[in-house]
Amino acid sequence: MKIDEAIILALGYKQEFKREFSLMTTFAVSFSVLGLLPSIASTMWYSLGYAGNAGLTWGWLVAMIGIQCVANSLAEVSSAFPTSGGLYYATAQLAPPKWAPFLSWCVGWSNWLVQITGAPSVDYGGACMILALKSFSDPSFSATNGQTYLLTMALTTSNAFLSSMPTAWLAKFNTVGSIFNSVFLIIIFLMILGGDNRVSQGYSKFNDNSYAWGITNSTEWPDGVSVIMSFLAVIWTMSGYDSPFHLAEECSNAQLATPRAIVMTSSIGGIMGFVLQLAIAYTIVDVDAAVNDELGQPFVSYLAQCLSTKMVYAATSFTIISSYFMGQACQIAASRVTYAYSRDGCFPFSKYLKRTSSWDIPLNAVWANWFIGQLLLLLIFAGGTAIDAIFSVGAIASFISFTTPVLLKITYSRKTFRPGPWNLGVFSIPCGIIACSFVIMMIPFLLFPEYRGADNVPDSMNWTVVVYFGPMLMAIAWFGISARKWFTGPKTNLSNDMVIDNDESLEVIEINYGPVSSTLVKDPEI
Numbered sequence: 001m002k003i004d005e006a007i008i009l010a011l012g013y014k015q016e017f018k019r020e021f022s023l024m025t026t027f028a029v030s031f032s033v034l035g036l037l038p039s040i041a042s043t044m045w046y047s048l049g050y051a052g053n054a055g056l057t058w059g060w061l062v063a064m065i066g067i068q069c070v071a072n073s074l075a076e077v078s079s080a081f082p083t084s085g086g087l088y089y090a091t092a093q094l095a096p097p098k099w100a101p102f103l104s105w106c107v108g109w110s111n112w113l114v115q116i117t118g119a120p121s122v123d124y125g126g127a128c129m130i131l132a133l134k135s136f137s138d139p140s141f142s143a144t145n146g147q148t149y150l151l152t153m154a155l156t157t158s159n160a161f162l163s164s165m166p167t168a169w170l171a172k173f174n175t176v177g178s179i180f181n182s183v184f185l186i187i188i189f190l191m192i193l194g195g196d197n198r199v200s201q202g203y204s205k206f207n208d209n210s211y212a213w214g215i216t217n218s219t220e221w222p223d224g225v226s227v228i229m230s231f232l233a234v235i236w237t238m239s240g241y242d243s244p245f246h247l248a249e250e251c252s253n254a255q256l257a258t259p260r261a262i263v264m265t266s267s268i269g270g271i272m273g274f275v276l277q278l279a280i281a282y283t284i285v286d287v288d289a290a291v292n293d294e295l296g297q298p299f300v301s302y303l304a305q306c307l308s309t310k311m312v313y314a315a316t317s318f319t320i321i322s323s324y325f326m327g328q329a330c331q332i333a334a335s336r337v338t339y340a341y342s343r344d345g346c347f348p349f350s351k352y353l354k355r356t357s358s359w360d361i362p363l364n365a366v367w368a369n370w371f372i373g374q375l376l377l378l379l380i381f382a383g384g385t386a387i388d389a390i391f392s393v394g395a396i397a398s399f400i401s402f403t404t405p406v407l408l409k410i411t412y413s414r415k416t417f418r419p420g421p422w423n424l425g426v427f428s429i430p431c432g433i434i435a436c437s438f439v440i441m442m443i444p445f446l447l448f449p450e451y452r453g454a455d456n457v458p459d460s461m462n463w464t465v466v467v468y469f470g471p472m473l474m475a476i477a478w479f480g481i482s483a484r485k486w487f488t489g490p491k492t493n494l495s496n497d498m499v500i501d502n503d504e505s506l507e508v509i510e511i512n513y514g515p516v517s518s519t520l521v522k523d524p525e526i
Contacts, residue, residue, distance in 0.1 A: 023257040025171040026244045028178035030265040033240030033333055035122065035326030036273045037185045040237060041299035041319050042125030043391065047233035047277070048298055049291045050450070051223075052216025053207075053284070055230030056277040062227075063234040064270045066438025070399070071241050071266035072424060073406040073435045075259035078245045079420030082254035086245040087111050087401050088341065092489035094408035094417065101489045102479060103404065108341050109475040111401035113468060114239065114394055115246075115334035119327045120373040121390040123155035124148075124380070126323035132297035133316045136304065143296075149380045155327060156377075160370040163331040164363055167250055170332060177325030184318035185276060192279045195311050203285065212281040218291065220451045228445045235395040235442070237273060241265040242402060243329070246336040259422040296384075331366065338365035344490050379467075389463035396446045396468055403439045406432050 021029070040047075047055035081090040088108035095103045130151060131143040162173065199205055206212075217226045244261035248254040251261075284290060285305040293301035299319070303312045339362035342353035349368075357363040379387040409417050410432035424431055449462040479487065 021167070021171050021247055021251040021257075023251075023253070023260055025175055026247050026251050026257055027261040027264050028171070028175040029247060029329050029332060030240060030243040030261050031269065032174050032177040032181060032325050032329035033118070033243045034238065034265055034269045035181060035240065035322055035329070036237065036269055036276065037181060037188065037319050038122065038125060038129075038323035038326050039240075040233075040273060040276060041129065041297075042122070042323070043233035043236050044298040044302070045233075045291070045388065046236075046391070047230045048284075048287060048302075050217075050219055050232075051227045051230040052214065052218070052287045053212050053281040054215040054227050055233060056281045057213045057274075059227045059230050060234050060274050060277055063231040064238075064274070066434065066442070067234065067238050068266055068270065069431045069435035069438065070402055070406070071238075071262055073409070073428075073432045074242060074245070074402050075262040076419060076423050076428060077405050077409060078248065078262060079255050079259040079422040080418060082245075082248035082251075082258050082420070083340065086248060087242070087405055089490045090405040091408065094405055094413040096412055101484070101487050103408075104489045105346070105479050105483065105487060106472070106476065107401050107404045108346055109472060110397045110404075112337055112341060113397040113471060114401060115330070115337045116369050116372050117376060117390045117394050117397070118240075118330035118334055119156055119159060119369070120152070120376050121394060122323060122327040122330055123159065124152045124377065124387060124390070126155055126320055126327065127151040128297050129300060129316055129320050129323065132295045132300040133313065133320075135295050136300060136312065136316075145381050149377055152377055152380070153374060155324065156331075156370060156373050159324070159328040159331045160366055162328050163335060163366045164357075164361065167361060170361075174325070174329055174332070177322075177329060180325060181322045182272075184322050185272060188315045188318055189276055189279055191307065191311055191315055192283055195308065196283050196306050197308060198283065198285065198306055201285070206282040207284070212278075216287045218288070218450070220453075220455060221448065225445070225448070228442070229448055229450075231442060232392055232395050232446055234273075235399065235446075236391050238266060238269060239394060239398040240330075240333075241269070242398065243333040246333050246340070250336075255420045256422055259420070331369065334369045335362050335365040338362065338369055345487070383459060385459055385461065386463050386467075389467040392446055392462065392464040393468040396443060396464060399439045399442065399446075403436050407436045410436070 047059070049055075051059055077090050078086055081093065083089045088104050088111065091107045092100045092104035127148055131148060135141050135143070163170070165173065196205060215223045215227060217223050219226045219229065221229070241262050244251070244258045244265070248258045251257050280302060283306045284302055290298045290301040290305060293304075295301050295304075300312070300316055303315050307315065338347070338353055339356075341347060342350040342365065344350075347353060353365050353368055354362070355364050376390060377387070379390065410429050414429070419428070447462055447464055449456045449460060451457075451460050
């Protein structure tokens with residue numbers, strides 16, 4: 001019996017996927033989900049729009065300290081519990097027995113909200129860039145909500161078809177996407193620095209340090225608050241590093257490859273993202289004009305300030321292509337989460353959602369997520385402020401689901417947590433404390449509106465409270481009314497005849513998790 005299969009059996013599940021992802025192909029999916037170039041472009045509303053260049057430069061660096069601690073702590077958890085439903089499974093294992101079902105239920109639903117808003121928000125951002133490019137070439141064109149919705153639907157639908165491919169094809173496709181993302185980011189970085197035409201406009205080649213690192217507060221809050229609010233852009237941009245966790249059951253040598261892919265994604269992504277944003281901060285001509293331009297897309301407006309028309313077309317096109325690969329990678333991660341939670345009966349129609357196709361992929365989960373995504377995109381018709389909430393939902397939902405098992409690991413399970421082969425050693429507790437403190441601080445700020453008092457009208461309020469906490473309250477109510485009677489947390493899918501009788505399997509399990517009779521093995525037959 002293979003080591004990976006022995007580990008998943010020890011965790012209480014039988015092997016159902018083909019392990020055709022390696023460290024590099026898992027990283028490729030994760031880096032595609034991260035989608036630095038389209039993510040930075042889509043979230044400039046928040047980085048540049050809230051705090052100006054400070055949100056791109058030193059704000060990014062400060063936020064990355066907390067985010068890197070979250071990512072490293074999450075990687076340690078993934079090494080111990082390498083399953084598709086990792087966050088939810090780890091929470092159940094690390095929580096007090098009385099609270100384990102409720103906490104795992106909440107983490108599962110919160111993480112699911114991250115996943116189902118991922119592809120729609122990415123594809124919505126891509127659609128906005130396509131339409132902004134059309135407006136750039138034809139100033140008389142102004143996209144309607146219906147056109148935006150239909151274009152976004154077309155992107156998500158084609159992503160869903162691609163996500164229905166066999167695992168080996170998905171691995172190769174996302175490797176290509178990751179390469180394109182990296183290459184396009186480097187090309188645009190060089191275009192910005194080499195093709196900058198500021199001098200011909202009467203400006204210096206680059207902005208001085210005070211402007212490139214300075215605050216341009218566009219909110220009605222103090223400068224410090226506006227910078228913290230701009231962290232939303234960093235958090236949403238960097239939130240894709242959890243994807244390897246959800247692919248753990250399709251990855252070989254998952255206990256090492258999964259955490260390594262998480263750390264590679266967060267660290268490489270953080271460095272490359274900062275370098276690109278630094279170039280933007282030193283070449284932007286007018287922050288206010290970029291944010292409030294009629295094109296409706298700050299990144300395209302920024303490019304038009306410092307590049308020639310042909311370069312604007314090229315840079316935006318590269319960003320759109322990267323966005324498409326990112327949306328498809330988000331669909332893959334979302335389908336694995338839906339499958340994992342359906343396997344434990346968390347959703348209505350779970351018996352259908354947990355089915356795999358003849359290619360051993362969760363095909364029903366892919367298309368169920370697509371359908372829910374189309375419903376979420378109806379927020380487009382409620383206005384820009386309402387649909388923008390899917391970005392902040394992705395940030396707050398991911399933070400809550402990522403850090404709940406980390407918090408349990410450094411508190412209730414501090415003395416009983418058994419780390420996997422990839423771990424932080426003596427830095428585990430300090431890193432976890434910084435991660436949890438950062439998240440606790442950020443949650444209220446992610447709910448802040450741009451304006452306050454009488455200026456905070458429905459068209460400009462932060463709808464995250466409704467879009468995130470509305471579904472979460474319904475999920476909690478469902479637990480209180482019904483699910484508490486039958487939901488006991490992750491459950492084994494092993495049959496009684498699936499016993500571990502192979503010497504290699506026993507050795508692997510005991511090395512990683514202690515005696516086979518430990519609580520990690522759910523089936524008494526094992």
